[in-house]
Amino acid sequence: MTSSIQNETISSLLANIGLEGTAVSPVLETLGQVDHRYLRDLKINVGNVLNSSQHLSGKETRLLALSVAVNEKHQPLIDAFTAGARQEGATDAEIAEVLACTSLLATNNVFYRFRHFTGKDYYQQTQPGIRMSIMMNPVLGKEFFELVSLVVSAVNGCELCVRSHEESVLKHGATEARVFDAVRLGAVVKGLITLV
Structure with a gap:
């Protein structure tokens, strides 16, 4: 008991x-x-x-947590973090973008890990053929879209993607402290999912 x-x-x-x-x-x-x-x-x-978090808003923390819950297919937390994001002011379009970004990154993480692991010229030089139009004009802005991409890539263990998105998010104005808080959040939510 x-x-x-x-x-x-x-x-x-x-x-x-x-x-x-x-x-x-x-x-x-x-x-x-x-x-x-x-x-x-x-x-x-x-x-x-x-x-x-000193570097993430309440809405951003819930949206980042949502991305990890979606990536890990944990429906109770998907529902809880969606509700939490809405309470923090997230719109349906912003929530939908996080869902789409998570799906795209799950795709890219597999593909780019494969490229990185094999290291063969043919795979490196051949166009991926994966549409990524949602990256062009994100509803949440390029910086936050890249932050979500970085967190999902870190959770999925894609070294090449982590390096690329970390560089991009910094170029779009994020600080290393903001990146650190976001990735730490992703790690804690991933650990949480193993227990709930």
Whole structure:
């Protein structure tokens, strides 16, 4: 049975991500049964990335979190972060753009990792043949579109894409501190998904 302190920690964590009132996953329940200190760390980490960033707005944090939830196909968090983004002022067009960007980057990350891994001239020189028109005039602006692209690429482990999008987002005016906060958010949300 989960202790009352652990119950409070789990409830607070779920409320912070917009999943209050939902069933506790078996994985979280297992940690709660042994009074595991990681639950407190996770609650603090999630709170820090969603609510305490000096370099990302509330809307941006929810949209970035949404991109990771979509990438990882975690429907409860997709719903929660979509609702959170709307509460922070995100429009339907902005939410749709994050969904489309995430899909495009999932595609590109596979393709460009393959190119990078093989290193063969034919693959490097042949045009990808992948349409990317959504990158031209993003609703959220080029800088934020590149930031979403960077976070998804980092989560998917595409070194070539990470380098390219990090360089691009800095050229579009982001600071390294903003990049750091965004990628840290992506990492924490990815870790969160393994438990909820």
